Amino acid sequence: MARIGVLALQGDVSEHVLALERAGQGKVQAVEVRKPGQIEECQALVLPGGESTTICRQLESSGLTEELKAAARRGKPILATCAGLVLISQEIEGDSLVKPLGLMDIKISRNAFGSQRESFEADIQIKGLDRPYRAVFIRAPAIAAAGREVEVLARVGEAVVAARQKNLLALAFHPELTEDPRIHHIFLKMLEA
Ligand code: GLN
Secondary structure, rough: EEEEEEEOOOOOOHHHHHHHHHHHOOOEEEEEEEOOOOOOOOEEEEEEEOHHEEEEEEHHHHHHHHHHHHHHOOOHHHHHHHHHHHHHEEEEOOOOOOOOOOOOOOOEEEOOOHHHHEEEEEOOOOOOOOOOOEEEEOOOEEEEEOOOOEEEEEEEEEEEEEEOOOOOEEEOOOOHHHOOOOOHHHHHHHOOO
């Protein structure tokens, strides 16, 4: 049984818990992470979407920041979605409210799809999947620039919306909001490696 933590400070936590357990078909136990010491007990971690300014603030007051950074550097698989993607970045374009954790060598453009496209769905081609994936975007960020270690996995037009750097899988969309388990399967495979 793999124990996977979902950072539960703010955002769509319960959806991730359900999606992980559904994709794991009895082999995954998903737990909500709120306190220091809990990340250590998990083999992998999900950083959900929500509001990155809020999660950033809560992360500091929860005392989880250092533990999270250390886990990422030691190679623990991390799935970061939407606001989670903003958090793990190196740099955020023109933004001072969110202090990124600097785990992944990417620069983020927050709310990259603008107010006219606050929320939308798109069939995207993801590297490693044989047919399109229906992705849900909600006030989504995009990866504006990526370093050499980063593998781009998907785009919407020119915008990079999925990427991987070693143990870090980062998505601008919400895989927990659709029934398609293929993204979670990719993530669970990263635990076996
Ligand atoms: N726009 C939000 C932010 O930057 C992210 C939105 C989301 O997670 N759905 O925090």
